[in-house]
Amino acid sequence: MECLEWSVSPLPQLVTVGHAVWRTGMRHFSRQFGLYDVLFVKTGCLYMAEEGTEYAIGTGQMLMLEPGHTHVGYRECEEDTELFWLHIQHESAQNRLPASDIPWSLVLRKGTDLDPAPPSRPIYMPKYGVLEMEEVWAILTEMDRLHNRLNVDNVLQLQLHYVRLLAKLQELIRSSGSESRSGKLAAAVAAFLRRYEDVPYEASQLAREFHYNPDYITRCLKRHTGMSPLEYLRHIRIGKACRLLEQRAELTVKQIAEAVCMPDPNYFCRMFRKETGMSPAAYRKKRLGYS
Numbered sequence: 001m002e003c004l005e006w007s008v009s010p011l012p013q014l015v016t017v018g019h020a021v022w023r024t025g026m027r028h029f030s031r032q033f034g035l036y037d038v039l040f041v042k043t044g045c046l047y048m049a050e051e052g053t054e055y056a057i058g059t060g061q062m063l064m065l066e067p068g069h070t071h072v073g074y075r076e077c078e079e080d081t082e083l084f085w086l087h088i089q090h091e092s093a094q095n096r097l098p099a100s101d102i103p104w105s106l107v108l109r110k111g112t113d114l115d116p117a118p119p120s121r122p123i124y125m126p127k128y129g130v131l132e133m134e135e136v137w138a139i140l141t142e143m144d145r146l147h148n149r150l151n152v153d154n155v156l157q158l159q160l161h162y163v164r165l166l167a168k169l170q171e172l173i174r175s176s177g178s179e180s181r182s183g184k185l186a187a188a189v190a191a192f193l194r195r196y197e198d199v200p201y202e203a204s205q206l207a208r209e210f211h212y213n214p215d216y217i218t219r220c221l222k223r224h225t226g227m228s229p230l231e232y233l234r235h236i237r238i239g240k241a242c243r244l245l246e247q248r249a250e251l252t253v254k255q256i257a258e259a260v261c262m263p264d265p266n267y268f269c270r271m272f273r274k275e276t277g278m279s280p281a282a283y284r285k286k287r288l289g290y291s
Contacts (some may be wrong), residue, residue, distance in 0.1 A: 001098070001099040001126055001127070001128075001129040001173065001176060002064075002096060002097075002098060002099070002104060002126075002127040002128065003096070003097060003098070003099050003124045003125060003126055003173060004064065004094050004095070004096060004124070004125050004126075004127055005094060005095040005096070005097060005102075005122050005123070005124055006060060006090055006092055006094055006122070006124075006125060007092040007120045007121070007122060007159070008092075008120070008122075008123055009118040009120075010120075011163070011166075012036070012088045012089065012090035012166070013088065013089045013090065013161045014086065014087075014088060014158070014159065014196060014230070015065075015086075015087040015088060015089055016086070016087045016147065017084070017085070017086050017087075017117050017140070017143045017144055017147050017162075017201060018084070018085050018086075018144065018147075019082075019083070019084050019085075019140075019141075019144045020082075020083060020085070021060065021080055021081065021083075022044070022077045022080070022081040022083065023080055023081050024076075024077055024078065024079055024080055024083075025076050025119060026073075026076065026077050026205055027047075027073035027074075027075065027076045027077070028046070028048060028072060028073030028151060028268075029072065029073070030070060030071075030072035031070070031071060031072070032068065032069065032070040032071070033067065034067045034068065035067055035087045035088060035089050035117075036064055036065065036066060036067055036086075036087070036088040036089075036090065037064075037065040037071065037085065037086075037087055038062065038063070038064045038065070038085065038086040038087075038088060039057055039062060039063045039064075039065070039083055039084075039085050040061075040062045040084040040085070040133070040136065040137075040140060041057045041058060041060070041061055041062070041081060041082070041083045042059065042060075042082040042083060042084070042133075042137060042150055043059050043080075043081065043082045043283040044058075044059065044077060044079045044080055044081025044082060044083075045057065045058045045059070045077065045078065045079065045081060046073070046077065046081050046083060047075035048063060048065070048071055048072070048073055048074070049071065049072055049073075049074040050063075050065050050066070050069050050070070050071045050157050051069045051070060051071075054074055055128055057128075058130075059081075060128060060130050060131065060133050061128070061130050061131075062126060062128070062129070062131065062133075062146050063127070063128045064125060064126065064127050064128070064287065065093075073126075084137075084140040084141075084144065087261070090287075092120075096127070099124075099126075099173050099182040100175060100183065101112055101180065101183075102173070102174075102183070102269060103186075103223065103225070103226075104174060104183060104187065104224065105183070105186050105187050105190050105224045106122075106225055106226055107225050107226055107227055107232070107235060108121050112276075112277075113286075123166065123170060123238040124170050124173055125166070125169055125170070125173075126169060126172070126173055131169070131171070131172045131176070132172060132175075135168055136165065136168055136169070136172075137157075139161050139164055139165045139168065140165065142161050143158060143161045143162060143165070146158040146161065148186060149176070164245050173216065181223050182219075182220040182223060182224065183220075185210065185212065185217070185220045185221075186220045186221045186223065186224035186225060187208065187224070188210065189206060189217055189220070189229065190221065190225060190232060192206070192209060192210075193232055193233050193236065194236055197233060197236045197237060197259055197260075197261070198249070199261075200261065201229065201230055201233050203217075203218075203229070206229060212214065230261045234271055234275070235275065236274055237260040237261060237277065238260070238271060238275040240259075240260050240267070241256050241257070241259075241260045241272060241280065242283065244256045244259060244260070245280055245283055245287065246284070246287045246288065247285075249288065253265060253268070253280045253281060256280065257269075268280070
């Protein structure tokens, strides 16, 4: 399945949502505009072309038509066709990739109270295909109901259901079984490193556990998380150190370094600064509000 990668924040903005039944013999008119036009066919089949590429959107399928592309019905409906549609505005540049190449385990930088703006993070949406739509129909039905009775009291409920829809579509991509072998291996290695974060790192241990060459394991993990196994393990340990600095004020920096298997305080402080942008002492001072 081909997918579109969007950058957030801001979230893609819902413009409108609707429900329709296209009768036998009807055909979509030609249009080009600056919004995503997302079509969900519940029953029947809708025939749409986008920039000359033809799509037959059958029962349980969806198609995301892209802004700035001409789309038109290339064939009349051969049966009554029930569908939902959304118009979505999103200004970020998009990437296009197969679902099997989505780096689900990619480690994203956590925002801090020093950030002047929200960081850019990826979300993934299906371009075209069949999905398990049972929960999607329920969300779309409620969105259409709220939109038709929109008032100040329920405007946030509409937005809530819209975000649920985006989350469900991304969940369906991941559960479609199209994750690559390297992606599955990366997820398993990342889980293993989290489980044994207190054990000294050995590349040979990973090789024995997963029966792959250490170099291949490293390439897979780096492709899907952006980190080598050792870098990923350090990331986990620094995260634990942050929690200890906040929650265990009686522990010295040296004691915390030892608790996260980085017994050299100088090395620990260098890695901590690299990960968080500040020293352990400054992090604790900021988090605990010391003057």
